[in-house]
Amino acid sequence: MSDYVRNCWYMAGWADEVPDGGWLARRLLDQPWLVLRLADGGYTMLADRCPHRFAPLSLGERVGDTVRCGYHGLGFDAAGRCVHEPFGGTPPQNARVTSLPVIERHGALWFWPGDPALADPATIADFAFCTGPEHLRAHFTMQANYELVTDNLMDLSHAEFLHKESFGTNGTLLRHGRQTVLSEDDGAIWNNWDITQAEPPEWARPMLGEGARINQTLHIRWHAPATMALFITLEDAATGQPIVPAMANPHIITPETPGSSHYFFTREHGPEAEALFRKAFIEEDEPMVEAVHRQLGGEDFWDARPVVLPTDAAAIRARRRLMQLRRAEAGAEPPAD
Amino acid sequence: MSDYVRNCWYMAGWADEVPDGGWLARRLLDQPWLVLRLADGGYTMLADRCPHRFAPLSLGERVGDTVRCGYHGLGFDAAGRCVHEPFGGTPPQNARVTSLPVIERHGALWFWPGDPALADPATIADFAFCTGPEHLRAHFTMQANYELVTDNLMDLSHAEFLHKESFGTNGTLLRHGRQTVLSEDDGAIWNNWDITQAEPPEWARPMLGEGARINQTLHIRWHAPATMALFITLEDAATGQPIVPAMANPHIITPETPGSSHYFFTREHGPEAEALFRKAFIEEDEPMVEAVHRQLGGEDFWDARPVVLPTDAAAIRARRRLMQLRRAEAGAEPPAD
Amino acid sequence: MSDYVRNCWYMAGWADEVPDGGWLARRLLDQPWLVLRLADGGYTMLADRCPHRFAPLSLGERVGDTVRCGYHGLGFDAAGRCVHEPFGGTPPQNARVTSLPVIERHGALWFWPGDPALADPATIADFAFCTGPEHLRAHFTMQANYELVTDNLMDLSHAEFLHKESFGTNGTLLRHGRQTVLSEDDGAIWNNWDITQAEPPEWARPMLGEGARINQTLHIRWHAPATMALFITLEDAATGQPIVPAMANPHIITPETPGSSHYFFTREHGPEAEALFRKAFIEEDEPMVEAVHRQLGGEDFWDARPVVLPTDAAAIRARRRLMQLRRAEAGAEPPAD
Structure with missing residues (x-):
């Protein structure tokens, strides 16, 4: 993502593009991502690439708020941590999927690819005007x-x-x-x-x-x-x-x-x-x-x-x-x- | 055009490929060009790229012997000079479209992408034999x-x-x-x-x-x-x-x-x-x-x-x-x- | 072929993919090849590229155990030597097509792209188990x-x-x-x-x-x-x-x-x-x-x-x-x- 400004809010999609119990798979800033709505109504974005063999997680399945790879079964939570190892052992701690914060605002989903410490939702541009049902x-x-x-x-x-x-x-x-x-x-x-x-x-x-x-x-x-x-x-x-x-x-x-x-x-x-x-x-x-x-x-x-x-x-x-x-x-x- | 010999006559097309009041748009020597027949029966070749925002001029329109860009309206004459500024101001002098001389000979149109001072129409190869109606x-x-x-x-x-x-x-x-x-x-x-x-x-x-x-x-x-x-x-x-x-x-x-x-x-x-x-x-x-x-x-x-x-x-x-x-x-x- | 291990047996195809009197044309190790069954029942592999003008030999014709280029008629034998010059002169000695040894084993054809001196058919992996008609x-x-x-x-x-x-x-x-x-x-x-x-x-x-x-x-x-x-x-x-x-x-x-x-x-x-x-x-x-x-x-x-x-x-x-x-x-x- 080096060519893109990183400390910036980008729009990932409309909230209503994300299906319940599934995900929106979309290429953004030249990387593949999954956008998920979580059980608590919040959102997360996960890199659509398993750190094990680089399979797209979008070929896998969703189990609660986790995503399981369809190739060899590793499961990842909303923060990208490996929380499921299919042989029943301890999930490998170095198996992490990149995860980005996502904010819903005015029907749009915004993500911040840069330093999370700088991500202030107050700086998301105002689109309150387009939330009505006529839009x-x-x-x-x-x-x-x-x-x-x-x-x-x-x-x-x-x-x-x-x-x-x-x-x-x-x-x-x-x-x-x-x-x-x-x-x-x-x-x-x-x-x-x-x-x-x-x-x-x-x-x-x-x-x-x-x-x-x-x-x-x-x-x-x-x-x-x-x-x-x-x-x-x-x-x-x-x-x-x-x-x-x-x-x-x-x-x-x-x-x-x-x-x-x-x-x-x-x-x-x-x-x-x-x-x-x-x-x-x-x-x-x-x-x-x-x-x-x-x-x-x-x-x-x-x-x-x-x-x-x-x-x-x-x-x-x-x-x-x-x-x-x-x-x-x-x-x-x-x-x- | 650096890989091509430049001081040379190249054929752009047949004269009868150029429509009256329009142009022939063709890629030649790896650049897009427009070939126009002018009101006086002569021809010109203009780079098919507006110097303002690089829109293809072929998406614009012809007005007399000029071409107007279809994106923001700048107009260029047969020599590639900007002669029309749509807000009514002075056309920007640095807005120039590359223009090449074109010669009709034996039904073919020849252009010289090199030094114009060296372009001698007498050196165009002889194709007088193919001008008859049987061709x-x-x-x-x-x-x-x-x-x-x-x-x-x-x-x-x-x-x-x-x-x-x-x-x-x-x-x-x-x-x-x-x-x-x-x-x-x-x-x-x-x-x-x-x-x-x-x-x-x-x-x-x-x-x-x-x-x-x-x-x-x-x-x-x-x-x-x-x-x-x-x-x-x-x-x-x-x-x-x-x-x-x-x-x-x-x-x-x-x-x-x-x-x-x-x-x-x-x-x-x-x-x-x-x-x-x-x-x-x-x-x-x-x-x-x-x-x-x-x-x-x-x-x-x-x-x-x-x-x-x-x-x-x-x-x-x-x-x-x-x-x-x-x-x-x-x-x-x-x-x- | 520099990225590939060369001193190794590779499978080119199944023997029954090679038609009698013709060839199997296939890209292998990023080069185009012809695989021919010869009159004696053996096989050869020839680079599918004439050394004269680089025409694919697969656009030519087979004459006995030789292949003739379809562009200017040079003919090559199973070892890749030029053996036919269409004007009746001596075939040019520097016109050679790369040729590789091919071994049939268990219905498969194996070639060795590396040093022929190291090519030992005894090291071809055993697939005797798949030669039956049920396969x-x-x-x-x-x-x-x-x-x-x-x-x-x-x-x-x-x-x-x-x-x-x-x-x-x-x-x-x-x-x-x-x-x-x-x-x-x-x-x-x-x-x-x-x-x-x-x-x-x-x-x-x-x-x-x-x-x-x-x-x-x-x-x-x-x-x-x-x-x-x-x-x-x-x-x-x-x-x-x-x-x-x-x-x-x-x-x-x-x-x-x-x-x-x-x-x-x-x-x-x-x-x-x-x-x-x-x-x-x-x-x-x-x-x-x-x-x-x-x-x-x-x-x-x-x-x-x-x-x-x-x-x-x-x-x-x-x-x-x-x-x-x-x-x-x-x-x-x-x-x-």
């Missing part, structure tokens, strides 16, 4: 490095080109948008687009008077490593009344491998919202972000010498923050690690 | 390094073994053939097989008298990097009269990647010529050349210590010429390039 | 390094977990088994499980009296590199009478590539034995061993620091023996080889 929790993977997904989200001007069909963008961000980039004490970086006195989108015109103008906000919040939240409002510029209810959505990215990323989000229920997700995420964003990943072909982003535009300010700030965190961690540890 | 221009790719395709073509004795079924070869080249290898001042290398007083091929016997003999020429011309032309004649040895009209065909190879090659050729129209192409190129040549590529497994041809036969003389001469050109270019440039 | 000779490949397949077989305690469904194991090995590891002068390593006074397996109960107990032996014999034989007996503990006839089966592994292995075995004829093979080998063993291979991801087994259990004693001894043989061979040869 369908969802997940897909992109075949691209997670920082390229961050780049995509932290510069929403791409919607004017890539999402013309899905979101019906009409150039108002380009003509009327003002971008503000903010950093907060808790490490949050905001990229805020405020669009004022703009032509309404096609679909909103019937709700408004002739010649009406709208104000729109597109604010996105980033926390390391790639934990984002998008907030959108749309109001009648004359009255200040909302045209649609304010929207808030998680866009939380966790590296699966160096070349693929878990993308956790919520959407509304129903076929219409499903179709919009397919169009915008799967048909528009995904091919573009994956194409950029393939174009880089493993080359470092900075080595490829990107031209930096003013609209990249927040995405670049997030990349720099991650680089600082990586360097700080590299400096704080023995070089051989 | 169907075609293209396929082989999963093999381009020099292995050259080897195949520059030693036509392989036809006696590999093309028995397609071309009905019957051993006359082995029994009656005389090979001559010639080099010309313009860099051409010829491998000429002259077959005299040989038994006619099966299909030609009904056209000839009992016991008639034929003379046949199989001459192939190579120019760097892998630009070949094949000339075939077949005549009655007694009268000197042609049995079939003389044939001349391009066999022009351009590297797609180190392990795959574009193969540009012409054939006659109609299902019979199509079937012959499939048999000889796709069922006979392609599996063999691709198997050789896989057998080498990335090993350098010379490091694998091939046994060299007299029939390899022209193929070896072409390989040596390319090596000399590569070395000369490596010496003429800063080592860091 | 169906079979072969499949696993996508795993061959030493991981050895590990699987040399620790049969895995049957209690992985083969519960196929073999109906019921924990008797864990409760009543005693393991003995033996080394013999000829290099054999035995891992012997002796189970005494145990509950009979479910299927055997109807054959036995109420409350009867069984004795069972599960003995497996290893010779370098991965040539194993499994011997099983099951008797009534009270009478010492066999419940089923003693079974003896080859489990002979030959590396195909560093990441895949040929697995040669025999089974009984008929759909029931076929189904048992599918269940135990293909559905139970193969996914587990391949998962372990993928988990290691190319990492050396010892570098991954396995926890070693008492039951691993024989598997570890076999791994150490191979390591000693590899080191001895590395020391006995020039370092550049």
Whole structure:
């Protein structure tokens, strides 16, 4: 995991992805993991690899809060200690499975791959807004490095080109948008687009008077490593009344491998919202972000010498923050690690 | 492109592969390119990679003679200059797309990836013979390094073994053939097989008298990097009269990647010529050349210590010429390039 | 082949896999080979790669005891000498195909990739027990390094977990088994499980009296590199009478590539034995061993620091023996080889 920032909360999955009495098996930070809900309602994460012969524990079975390897039968508890030796002898004390703390918060499961002493649940980013039943929790993977997904989200001007069909963008961000980039004490970086006195989108015109103008906000919040939240409002510029209810959505990215990323989000229920997700995420964003990943072909982003535009300010700030965190961690540890 | 000879004309495609108002997107010399026909009838080649976020420009759109990126909207002209900034500001001067000169000649498009000052259209090999309407221009790719395709073509004795079924070869080249290898001042290398007083091929016997003999020429011309032309004649040895009209065909190879090659050729129209192409190129040549590529497994041809036969003389001469050109270019440039 | 022990008999295939007048083409020790039965009933192995242009000889044709390349026609005899030059000249003396001695023994073909002077057929492991017509000779490949397949077989305690469904194991090995590891002068390593006074397996109960107990032996014999034989007996503990006839089966592994292995075995004829093979080998063993291979991801087994259990004693001894043989061979040869 040396390439990833370690002292950081990463999302492992949605709590409701973890089956009772079983586990969620998922590759995270380029290692295979099991996520288990325990009898007391808490969670644990175990490396999906037996220390004996390296069999995936996910090919074994769950017995209470322990997992038994399906190859030669060693059993491990929630802390990764070997607690079962099938010949009836003392479990070997050196047989340990890596175990990580997992916290449930707002329906999401968060793990801390770094120093457990630094893991403060109070620093988990706030997603209280997406706990209501109207939010369908969802997940897909992109075949691209997670920082390229961050780049995509932290510069929403791409919607004017890539999402013309899905979101019906009409150039108002380009003509009327003002971008503000903010950093907060808790490490949050905001990229805020405020669009004022703009032509309404096609679909909103019937709700408004002739010649009406709208104000729109597109604010996105980033926390390391790639934990984002998008907030959108749309109001009648004359009255200040909302045209649609304010929207808030998680866009939380966790590296699966160096070349693929878990993308956790919520959407509304129903076929219409499903179709919009397919169009915008799967048909528009995904091919573009994956194409950029393939174009880089493993080359470092900075080595490829990107031209930096003013609209990249927040995405670049997030990349720099991650680089600082990586360097700080590299400096704080023995070089051989 | 450091492994490829750069000061050389390469074929990018046939002119009629480029759609009006769009582009031909093709990987050439291991880089993605767009080939555009411009309003004035000329052509340009642009790197298919936006310098901003490395999106493929081929996911964007064409506006007149410019290309607009589909990710964040930057527009580039035929020379690769950024001429459109979607927020209405000054296009960033450092945002440049690599652009290469392209020349149309005899229905083919030729590009020069090296020093533009050295690009002399007069040195494009002559393919005037394949411009007639009887020539169907075609293209396929082989999963093999381009020099292995050259080897195949520059030693036509392989036809006696590999093309028995397609071309009905019957051993006359082995029994009656005389090979001559010639080099010309313009860099051409010829491998000429002259077959005299040989038994006619099966299909030609009904056209000839009992016991008639034929003379046949199989001459192939190579120019760097892998630009070949094949000339075939077949005549009655007694009268000197042609049995079939003389044939001349391009066999022009351009590297797609180190392990795959574009193969540009012409054939006659109609299902019979199509079937012959499939048999000889796709069922006979392609599996063999691709198997050789896989057998080498990335090993350098010379490091694998091939046994060299007299029939390899022209193929070896072409390989040596390319090596000399590569070395000369490596010496003429800063080592860091 | 530098990673493989060379002075060792490896199994190339079953004699009846080699067609008359043709060849068996198979990748062995990461090189492609042809195995031919000769007119005198003997065998030879030829590298499946022509020394001229590296074409696979398997794309050519067989003429008597020689093989002719399908690309440019060179012919090679059973010793790999070039004996045919298609233009009628002297065959080039430097055109040689690597040839290895092959010995048929007990229906299997054995080759020796090392120093021919050391190849003593008397040291081929004894498989006389599987020559009867009741043995169906079979072969499949696993996508795993061959030493991981050895590990699987040399620790049969895995049957209690992985083969519960196929073999109906019921924990008797864990409760009543005693393991003995033996080394013999000829290099054999035995891992012997002796189970005494145990509950009979479910299927055997109807054959036995109420409350009867069984004795069972599960003995497996290893010779370098991965040539194993499994011997099983099951008797009534009270009478010492066999419940089923003693079974003896080859489990002979030959590396195909560093990441895949040929697995040669025999089974009984008929759909029931076929189904048992599918269940135990293909559905139970193969996914587990391949998962372990993928988990290691190319990492050396010892570098991954396995926890070693008492039951691993024989598997570890076999791994150490191979390591000693590899080191001895590395020391006995020039370092550049």
